[in-house]
Amino acid sequence: MSSARAHKVYLGRRGWSLTLIVLIVLASICASLASPLFLHPSQILNSTGAMVVSGVLALGLAPIVIVGEIDISLTSNLAFCTVVLGLLSQAHVPPPLIVLATLATGLVLGAFNGVLVGYGGLPSLAVTLGTLGAYQGAAFLVGGTNGFTDFPGAIYAIGADTIGPVPISLLLFAAVAIAFAVVFRLTTIGRSFYAVGRASEAVRHSGISVAGVKAATFCIGGVVAGLGALIFVGQYGSGGGDSASGTILTVVTAVALGGLDIYGGAGRVSSLVLAIVLLDVIQNGMGLVNASTTTQTIVIGLVLIMSLLVPELLGRWSREHVDQQRGLLQVLRFSR
Amino acid sequence: MSDQKNKEQANADDESSRDHSVTRRHFLAVGASVAAVVPISHGLLHHLPKPFIRTSTSTGGLRMFMVPKWTTYPYFKAAARGAKKAAEQLGDTFTYTGPTSPNAEQQVASLENVLAQEPDVILLSAIEEQNVVPVLKKAMARGAVVVTYDADTLAGARNLFCNQLSYELAAQSYLDCALADHPAGGDCVFMAASPTTVNHMQQIAAMKSLMASNPKYEVLKPGKTYFVNDDVTLSYNTMVNIMQAQPNVKFMLSGSAVSVPAAQQAIVATGHAGKVWAAGCSLPSDCKKFLDDGSAKEFMMWDPLQLGYMAAYSGHLIKTKKFSPALGEALDIPGLGNFKVLADNVVDLNRPLFFTKSNVSQYSF
Known part of the structure; x- marks a missing residue:
């Protein structure tokens, strides 16, 4: 088991990123062959808008998956945050305070999941399936079925404006990605995520609080959902209970395609970012030739399965190959 | 303990001695993924309907x-x-x-x-x-x-x-359908896609004001509005619940051409045909069977x-x-x-x- 895990981790580290890069190049070639409009920097930068909210949520989900848990309530967390944002905007609260309050709301909702999973020892899929419905319901209760459409310009700018040609939302995504990459690889906290995900039992003896680390990752995911809410309202000009509903599948797809081990302990931010880029290129390229959303879903599903299956099959094949060679060596040794 | 360390050491040695085969495997993996994706995307491009792939030759039109x-x-x-x-x-x-x-x-x-x-x-x-x-x-x-x-x-x-249709004319047409179904009138409920679906909501407001102001429609009494997201299953289930919870409701009125036939289907399926009616907007292809089986008299739409x-x-x-x-x-x-x-x-x-x-x-x- 542990050697199989080690093997998978090993393959995941380098092979996956390389595979994703090749797939991105390929998808880009296909897209530019299909549509002469694809290969324009402004077009490509603009297309990131469709993926950036899911991308940010996928980054938020990463630490949770690395400790071996899952949070499928992130989109509902985002929806509730947009309601808080809407209410505070209505009350003419200054924008910096709105930003802080939105992030804090995300943190609290994330922490609720984290405490139940980390300290309560409850299964995260069940807990967050519950809060997926509960947070959205609460968002409708508090925000009403109409939602909100008036936000101060400064808040609106986060999701809607650009600095030069680059969308602010894309810069925020990049900032979170870089911060996460640094924290995951270079800090004790980051290493404790992987340690908890790999072997909870061993970590427990080493004095790290497994419950604390798990709860912390849910808090991080929650804050990122709050950031997602700030981007969402600018992007779509509205907030309410139905914000981002249904996008959790895209988020989980990105995480799986990014090569994060769903059982925890392995996965890199760089691969996750590449997976999000790949999803964006596919979505954008197929959108430009007006392929139906069903076709897009099918293609993304196929790419996901192929990217999991092909390395797995080849890994198995070459392992058998090595075993055969070893067997032959042993036979030779004995015959000598 | 030291045994385990040795094993780990051996594992690590194994990994490094296998390094070159791992690299080769990666290239194979990448190659195979490429081989798998190319025909898929290639095939897809060829299966897209022609007008979807715009060529650079412009006809001069918009x-x-x-x-x-x-x-x-x-x-x-x-x-x-x-x-x-x-x-x-x-x-x-x-x-x-x-x-x-x-x-x-x-x-x-x-x-x-x-x-x-x-x-x-x-x-x-x-x-x-x-x-x-x-x-x-x-x-x-x-x-x-x-x-x-x-x-x-x-x-x-x-x-x-x-x-x-103007919201008023639409509302009036829906109410006319309801009265064609059952001239004696009765309690009504409404269905809309969502509170932010402008045409549905405006039509419902217009229906309510017609019921209040026009003597022709005063036999119809307005009730609750249900939000069913232009969804067949949700409209059907909501209608079933309405009939159970509010036995004196006679009509479901809606400007959603999805909800009206779905609700009428629920009425027929639960044996309420001739007692409850879904009235309003429907595609002719969707409402034909209800007109044929006599469970409803009239639906409306535009071309x-x-x-x-x-x-x-x-x-x-x-x-x-x-x-x-x-x-x-x-x-x-x-x-x-x-x-x-x-x-x-x-x-x-x-x-x-x-x-x-x-x-x-x-x-x-």
Whole structure:
């Protein structure tokens, strides 16, 4: 088991990123062959808008998956945050305070999941399936079925404006990605995520609080959902209970395609970012030739399965190959 | 303990001695993924319908894009046939694209993709009034003309709204259907897609005010509004619940052509035919069986082909500066008629079609 895990981790580290890069190049070639409009920097930068909210949520989900848990309530967390944002905007609260309050709301909702999973020892899929419905319901209760459409310009700018040609939302995504990459690889906290995900039992003896680390990752995911809410309202000009509903599948797809081990302990931010880029290129390229959303879903599903299956099959094949060679060596040794 | 360390050491040695085979494996993995993806994407490109792959040769006409609430619904397909006819007559290229289910965020993504294709005219039936505003304003700033049909957005985010029926005339037609089903009247409930679906909500408001003010409709008593997201299953289940919880409800009234037949199906399936009626807007192909089996007498709609034709034609006229929408201006659509622009740049088609057992089979949508 542990050697199989080690093997998978090993393959995941380098092979996956390389595979994703090749797939991105390929998808880009296909897209530019299909549509002469694809290969324009402004077009490509603009297309990131469709993926950036899911991308940010996928980054938020990463630490949770690395400790071996899952949070499928992130989109509902985002929806509730947009309601808080809407209410505070209505009350003419200054924008910096709105930003802080939105992030804090995300943190609290994330922490609720984290405490139940980390300290309560409850299964995260069940807990967050519950809060997926509960947070959205609460968002409708508090925000009403109409939602909100008036936000101060400064808040609106986060999701809607650009600095030069680059969308602010894309810069925020990049900032979170870089911060996460640094924290995951270079800090004790980051290493404790992987340690908890790999072997909870061993970590427990080493004095790290497994419950604390798990709860912390849910808090991080929650804050990122709050950031997602700030981007969402600018992007779509509205907030309410139905914000981002249904996008959790895209988020989980990105995480799986990014090569994060769903059982925890392995996965890199760089691969996750590449997976999000790949999803964006596919979505954008197929959108430009007006392929139906069903076709897009099918293609993304196929790419996901192929990217999991092909390395797995080849890994198995070459392992058998090595075993055969070893067997032959042993036979030779004995015959000598 | 030291045993385990040794094992770990051995494992590590194993890994490093296998290093070259691992690298080779990666290239194989990548190669195979490539081999798998190329034929898939290649095949897909070839299977896309021809008009979806735009060549660089321009015919000199406008680039017209139609984005419905969702592309697969017969009503929107019929509207697209009408719009395509206008585009062909005017020498414009026409593309029909959009989400395959009524998902507001997917519709925005579709519009973003249309915007990247440098459209001259965008024809839109908005799922949500507000969601599409940022992208439409961006399109208008880049010189595209936006005409909404079937379901509107905010007035500032489009040039013109082609309204199938004034909200009042629609409301009146729905109530007429209800009274045709059961002249004695009774308690009514309403269904709308969502609170932000403008046409449904405005029609419900108009129905309520007609019930309160017009003696002809005072036998009808307004009740609750249910939000069912233009969804067949949700409409069906909601209707079943309504009939259980509120036994004196006689009518479900709706401007959603999805909800009306779904609710009527629930009525028939639970044995309430002849006691409860779903009345309002329905495709003739959807309501035919209820008219045939006698569980309902009348449904209504308008001709989506005419609506699509009107939207496309007026979009072309605005873009080519032959018509500029403003209050009181006249919009002349050859073969369809002359229309007056109302407040907020709305034109009403106002040609309700009523379907009964005797005429329903004449219609093909």
